[in-house]
Amino acid sequence: MEQQQTAKEHNEPERLYPDLAFNVERMELEFLGCSDIMYRNCSIDGTNRATLIYVDGMCDTHAVDEFVLQPLLEHFRRSTKVNEGREAELKEVFIPTLQIRIVYDTKEVIQAVLRGETVIFTEGNAFAMVASLIKMEKRSIEEATSEKVVRGPRDAFMETLRTNTSLLRRRIRSSKLKLESMTLGSITETDIVIGYMEGIVKESLIKEVRARLQKIQIDGVIHSSNIEEYIEDNVFSPFPQIQNTERPDVAVSSLLEGKVIIITDNTPFVLIVPMTYWSGLQAVDDYTDRFMYATFVRWIRYTFVHTSLLLPSLYVALTTYHLQVVPTPLVVSIAFAREGVPLPAVFEALIMEFIFEGLREAGIRLPQQVGPAVSIAGALVIGQAVVAAGIISTPMVIIVSLTGIASFAFPLYNLGAAYRMLRFPLLIAAGILGFYGIVLFLIMLSVHMVTLKPFGIPYMAPYAPLSMENLNDVLVRAPKYKMRRLMPWLTNGKTERFPKRTK
Amino acid sequence: MFRKISSVFLALSLILTGCWDRQELNDQAIVLGWGMDLMENGEYLATANLVLPLVSKSGGQESGGQSSTSGFMTESAFGKNNRDAEQNMQRKLSRVLFPGHRRNIFIGEKLAEKGVFSIMDEYGRSPMVRPRSNIFVVKGGTAQEAMSIAYQLEANPAIAVQKIQEKSGAPISRSLLDFFIMANGTGCGVMPALSIETPEVNTDKKTPEDSPPQTTLSLYGAAVFNEKLKLAGYLNYDEFWVRLWITNRLAFRNFTTIINSIDADKPGGAAADALSGATRGKTVSINVDTFKSQITPVMTGALPKFRILLEGKGFIEENNSPLNLSRPDNVQKVEARMNQYLEARIKKVLTKVQKDFKCDIFGFGDTIHHRHPYQWKKLAADWDTIFPDIDMDITVKLNLTGTGLTGQSLLPTRDGGEEK
Numbered sequence: 001m002e003q004q005q006t007a008k009e010h011n012e013p014e015r016l017y018p019d020l021a022f023n024v025e026r027m028e029l030e031f032l033g034c035s036d037i038m039y040r041n042c043s044i045d046g047t048n049r050a051t052l053i054y055v056d057g058m059c060d061t062h063a064v065d066e067f068v069l070q071p072l073l074e075h076f077r078r079s080t081k082v083n084e085g086r087e088a089e090l091k092e093v094f095i096p097t098l099q100i101r102i103v104y105d106t107k108e109v110i111q112a113v114l115r116g117e118t119v120i121f122t123e124g125n126a127f128a129m130v131a132s133l134i135k136m137e138k139r140s141i142e143e144a145t146s147e148k149v150v151r152g153p154r155d156a157f158m159e160t161l162r163t164n165t166s167l168l169r170r171r172i173r174s175s176k177l178k179l180e181s182m183t184l185g186s187i188t189e190t191d192i193v194i195g196y197m198e199g200i201v202k203e204s205l206i207k208e209v210r211a212r213l214q215k216i217q218i219d220g221v222i223h224s225s226n227i228e229e230y231i232e233d234n235v236f237s238p239f240p241q242i243q244n245t246e247r248p249d250v251a252v253s254s255l256l257e258g259k260v261i262i263i264t265d266n267t268p269f270v271l272i273v274p275m276t277y278w279s280g281l282q283a284v285d286d287y288t289d290r291f292m293y294a295t296f297v298r299w300i301r302y303t304f305v306h307t308s309l310l311l312p313s314l315y316v317a318l319t320t321y322h323l324q325v326v327p328t329p330l331v332v333s334i335a336f337a338r339e340g341v342p343l344p345a346v347f348e349a350l351i352m353e354f355i356f357e358g359l360r361e362a363g364i365r366l367p368q369q370v371g372p373a374v375s376i377a378g379a380l381v382i383g384q385a386v387v388a389a390g391i392i393s394t395p396m397v398i399i400v401s402l403t404g405i406a407s408f409a410f411p412l413y414n415l416g417a418a419y420r421m422l423r424f425p426l427l428i429a430a431g432i433l434g435f436y437g438i439v440l441f442l443i444m445l446s447v448h449m450v451t452l453k454p455f456g457i458p459y460m461a462p463y464a465p466l467s468m469e470n471l472n473d474v475l476v477r478a479p480k481y482k483m484r485r486l487m488p489w490l491t492n493g494k495t496e497r498f499p500k501r502t503k
Numbered sequence: 504m505f506r507k508i509s510s511v512f513l514a515l516s517l518i519l520t521g522c523w524d525r526q527e528l529n530d531q532a533i534v535l536g537w538g539m540d541l542m543e544n545g546e547y548l549a550t551a552n553l554v555l556p557l558v559s560k561s562g563g564q565e566s567g568g569q570s571s572t573s574g575f576m577t578e579s580a581f582g583k584n585n586r587d588a589e590q591n592m593q594r595k596l597s598r599v600l601f602p603g604h605r606r607n608i609f610i611g612e613k614l615a616e617k618g619v620f621s622i623m624d625e626y627g628r629s630p631m632v633r634p635r636s637n638i639f640v641v642k643g644g645t646a647q648e649a650m651s652i653a654y655q656l657e658a659n660p661a662i663a664v665q666k667i668q669e670k671s672g673a674p675i676s677r678s679l680l681d682f683f684i685m686a687n688g689t690g691c692g693v694m695p696a697l698s699i700e701t702p703e704v705n706t707d708k709k710t711p712e713d714s715p716p717q718t719t720l721s722l723y724g725a726a727v728f729n730e731k732l733k734l735a736g737y738l739n740y741d742e743f744w745v746r747l748w749i750t751n752r753l754a755f756r757n758f759t760t761i762i763n764s765i766d767a768d769k770p771g772g773a774a775a776d777a778l779s780g781a782t783r784g785k786t787v788s789i790n791v792d793t794f795k796s797q798i799t800p801v802m803t804g805a806l807p808k809f810r811i812l813l814e815g816k817g818f819i820e821e822n823n824s825p826l827n828l829s830r831p832d833n834v835q836k837v838e839a840r841m842n843q844y845l846e847a848r849i850k851k852v853l854t855k856v857q858k859d860f861k862c863d864i865f866g867f868g869d870t871i872h873h874r875h876p877y878q879w880k881k882l883a884a885d886w887d888t889i890f891p892d893i894d895m896d897i898t899v900k901l902n903l904t905g906t907g908l909t910g911q912s913l914l915p916t917r918d919g920g921e922e923k
Contacts, residue, residue: 320525323533324603324633328662331533331604332554332574338528345527382708434525 013105019486020123024051027121028112035114044076050122058116059378060135068118068131099132111189138163146244146371146413151288156246161191161265167248168195172255179263182213184227187219190266192227193497195251200258203494209260209273210454224264224271231273233454238418243275243455250284256497258490274455276487278463281305284410295475301409308372308406309419312349313430313438315399320345338393346431348392352400353423355382358402457489469495532598535575536661538646539585539622540611547622549588550579550609550647551600552661575659577650578784585625604633606676607661608638609646610694615726615734622734636679637665640699642725642737649697652720660720660780667722668695672754673747682728688869689886691862692728693746696737727860730887737862738852745852748813749865751796754775757832759788760844762824762837785824787837789903791817794846798870802878808894813849822912829910845899857891865892 016023024039038059040052054064081386104127114494116134141163142424145155161468165179180194192213196206212231216276221227228242229235245251246268254272262271272279275394281301286294295329318326319334325335340350342487359378366374383401386392403423410416422445429437452459462470468483479499488495521907524787555576578595582588589600610619626632630688641649654663669675673695682692698818702716729735738746747753793816801808819828819837826833846863856864872879882889 023563101870139892319528323526323528323531323601326633328535328604332535332556332658335531335533335554335556431525 001415003409005377014107015104015126016106016109016121016126016445018123018126020048020051022283023128024053024105025111027109027119031113038092038323041068041231042072042076044073048123050072052120053113054118055116056315058134058136058281059118063133063135064118066122068133072120101130102127102193104128115191118240128349132243136160139409141167147245147247147248147250147284147411149284149288152284153247153249155248157248157251157263157268157270159266159268161193161263164263164268164270165193165195168251168255168261171248171252172197177255180210184216184218185221186219188222190221192221193263195255195261195263197255197258200256200486200491201260202258202490205258205455205490206260207275209262213262214311221229221264224262224267224269227262228271234452237448237452238422239277239449239452239454239459240280240412241275241459242416243272243279243412244269244414245272246270247284254279258486274331274457275459275491276454276457276462277449277460279414280412281410282473285359287480291477291479298477301411304406304409305419308403308409309417309423309426310438311403311406312353312399312423313426315395316345316349316427317430317434317438322503334393334395336469337395340390341393342391344431345396346427349427350390350424351430353427356400356404359421377419457487461489462487473501504915510681510754514701516574526601530598531601532596534600534602534605535600535659536607536609536664537585538609538611538641538650539588539614540645540647541614541617542581546581547584547588547614547646548579548647548649549582549585549592550577551589551592552577552607552650552659553596553600554659558903559904575660577647579647584622588630602629603633606636607634607665608636608639608679608774609649609697610640611647612641612643612644612734615640615728618731618733619728620732623682627683634680635676637668637676638682638694639664639668640681640694640696642696642723642726644699644808649699649720652699653719655717656718664697664722666718667720670755671695673723674743674754676750685864686732688727689863690730691735691860692732693864694726694728695743695881696723696726698723709795721737727856727862729860729862735862742855745849746856746864748794748815749796749798749811749848751794755790755792756794757790757820758787758841758845759786759821760841761785762787762826762840764825777780777796782920786821787819787824787838787841789817789901790820791815791840791901793817798865798867800867800871800874802871802875806872806889806893807878807882808896809870810896812896812900813845813897814900814902816902816904818903822906827911833850834903834906838903841901841907845901846897848899849899850895853895853897857893861887863887863890863892 004395008342018487027037038052038054038056040054041048042050042052052064052068066465107192109119109128109130112130114429116131116136118131120129121189122129139158139159141155141158147156155167157167168179169177174197176198178196178198182192182194183189184192194206194209194213199496209231213227216227216230218226218230228244232241235240244256251272255261255270256358260273262273264271281298283301286298289297303479319338323331338345343351359374359382363371363378383397387394387397405466407416407420407423410419426438426441429441431437433440448460450460461467463474467488471485484497484500486495486497532698533554534548534551535554538550538552540548540550542548553576555574566839571790575836580588580592580595582591589602593600615624617762626636628890632652639649649664650660652840654660657663657666665676668678672680678695682694686692698721699718700721701718706715708715724739724741725746726737727735742755744756748756763785795814797812797814797878799810799812817832822828822837824837828834828837853865856862863886867890868879868883871882
């Protein structure tokens with residue numbers, strides 16, 4: 001019986017009543033204990049003719065004053081009698097307001113109030129008028145903090161969904177840019193927008209994204225990363241399979257490549273699916289610098305990326321297993337430096353890497369006022385004292401700091417995090433088995449990476465499987481007019497982005 | 504379930520196979536040099552040159568490896584062969600001998616005379632050693648004597664000899680490999696030879712800070728081994744380059760000859776001065792840095808003959824002769840005189856090798872083998888008896904492309920010199 005009733009409540013709309021006092025009472029009951037819900041009565045000659053309900057802090061009070069309250073009061077002064085069923089007349093009163101609509105359903109009214117809209121109940125009308133005069137506190141558009149560029153646009157996504165979509169629309173003035181809206185989170189009712197370029201994106205991809213998002217059952221979406229883990233193909237992989245960005249230009253270029261973006265309200269990080277390994281290694285500045293320099297920098301990045309993974313384990317393997325490979329003068333100087341160090345090279349490396357990760361973690365979390373203290377402790381105490389005391393050898397400090405710098409050469413932070421984490425098992429493998437262990441680990445890692453297929457697109461594409469025309473944005477950064485091809489996995493069959501340049 | 508278990512075992516088989524050879528750097532004694540001597544009683548004496556890492560630490564924290572005390576030690580042991588001696592040496596050492604950086608092998612002269620056949624196998628067999636090593640014969644001494652000398656310019660005498668060898672114009676760090684290759688070719692072998700040299704003139708130390716020349720290691724030249732891999736003799740520093748030039752391996756070399764007079768009508772002038780062998784006079788020095796050699800076997804007649812064309816490109820570095828080098832015809836005169844001088848020198852060395860050592864260390868046999876393989880089959884067996892009697896026709900063609908910074912000398916014209 002009770003179940004039936006709740007079902008009924010869900011399915012059948014609960015209609016409003018013509019009685020103003022009753023409607024307001026219903027609302028007061030709903031928002032019992034919500035101190036931020038405000039009620040404003042419009043009384044003419046002692047009788048309450050209308051009540052405005054809004055959320056304090058989300059309502060544009062100036063606009064409501066000017067465009068809702070004043071016309072309303074004037075209207076009531078002119079017609080002192082209660083007019084029943086005269087929607088049209090009432091609506092005309094608010095013509096200056098752009099967004100106003102008539103709502104008959106209680107549930108919808110509640111949703112509207114919670115969105116920040118102003119609801120106007122009037123005496124004798126079984127409906128409410130909803131004016132979308134929302135003005136929430138928001139920060140201004142600022143520079144991207146996690147993806148810095150030398151040359152390139154400075155604006156970044158922010159917490160407000162509609163500002164974010166406007167940043168995209170500003171860049172793509174095409175009706176082909178579709179921004180599908182949906183809500184997620186049974187309690188938070190967070191707005192989500194799926195963006196894609198019609199005509200470029202593969203139909204099956206957008207269907208897959210939509211289906212995966214609709215399948216999500218979650219109480220609240222707090223960050224875009226909440227969604228990320230729900231729709232990821234392989235959560236048990238160290239590698240991120242969904243790219244995130246706070247730069248609109250990155251989002252736009254992904255859209256033009258036939259990728260799909262997911263914008264979440266209240267998160268400045270937009271998700272891009274599907275991600276490939278190489279897109280995580282491409283920085284914005286690669287495309288704003290001259291192409292030769294960009295290629296050079298890209299190779300420096302590739303070198304450092306692999307340094308961050310391999311350097312400590314190579315050092316350990318070389319000095320404990322394969323000493324004959326190292327040039328003689330280097331062996332002699334390492335031997336000099338290592339003399340008297342009590343720990344085996346593996347533990348030396350593990351300890352130093354561990355300390356470095358700790359310093360990094362502390363550096364992110366610590367309050368600004370104590371920042372210098374930690375850097376002093378890190379640089380002086382760990383770096384110098386440990387060597388002076390003869391606990392850690394000097395080459396190891398060089399190796400660890402080089403690795404540390406290299407691990408921040410990743411344009412995408414969470415891809416760098418993957419490598420930082422993988423360094424430890426690799427170090428253990430190198431300590432147990434030398435080069436053999438390193439190679440074994442790398443084989444396993446490559447097998448894992450080529451088997452990843454986020455949203456059906458090979459993770460290592462266009463390198464494995466090979467697509468020759470797309471390599472000009474992987475191994476090198478070709479001039480813009482040469483990068484004409486979309487990746488075949490991402491398109492509907494038409495791979496050309498623009499015609500060939502003619503002289 | 505079975506698949507899971509089997510995959511675990513498969514993974515274990517990857518990890519648990521192979522040999523566990525982890526060795527911390529602090530537990531290894533890095534061998535930079537290895538010496539073998541033959542004792543009077545017939546035993547082998549092995550000497551190892553080890554890196555001494557403790558030195559730097561004793562000086563304090565800041566010393567980065569450069570220290571006034573020597574950074575090496577030598578240790579020795581008797582043994583039946585290399586490995587046996589190494590095991591015996593290990594008795595005296597707290598760290599495991601690590602021969603992975605053994606780049607210099609010293610052979611005592613006595614051992615070389617008795618033959619190196621019995622000890623050289625290990626240098627190519629052990630997986631820990633490197634084939635790109637230098638192997639030296641210590642002329643007139645034992646390996647241990649040579650290895651014990653503290654070399655002043657380098658921390659370690661083993662490194663020093665390797666670097667000296669690199670600066671001699673010979674191929675770098677491959678004398679062991681070359682020895683193996685030659686021993687399998689014509690049967691002879693060549694190794695660089697070291698000698699322990701006392702200063703030419705003894706100068707006393709007047710204050711403790713003085714640093715007069717000391718007894719040191721030097722490159723003597725090359726040691727020649729016959730087919731039995733026994734020492735046949737030495738080519739000194741002024742002779743060993745002949746072999747390198749003929750076999751196309753010489754990288755650079757300076758030559759000096761004497762030109763006393765101008766002899767304007769004859770292009771080269773009288774060769775008598777150049778060939779006189781005088782140690783001083785009006786000299787000209789050239790630096791040659793491009794060498795080319797072409798050996799042509801001539802198979803007419805009973806015995807083969809060889810036409811050897813040696814070409815070189817260089818420039819004049821010193822001129823004490825009366826020639827005015829700003830005139831190109833004078834440079835040609837130097838070229839002609841230098842060609843004559845070099846031809847005579849090379850001829851002398853070739854004759855020495857043919858008559859005294861009777862070993863074909865120049866690879867002449869190989870050129871017949873390459874050009875006339877069928878005739879070589881008949882010659883090969885008796886090559887060591889044929890070789891000493893073969894005629895060589897040597898032509899040297901130098902091309903001097905420069906005269907240094909000045910054409911004419913900065914000094915005023917001297918007696919016998921040309922007018923400006």
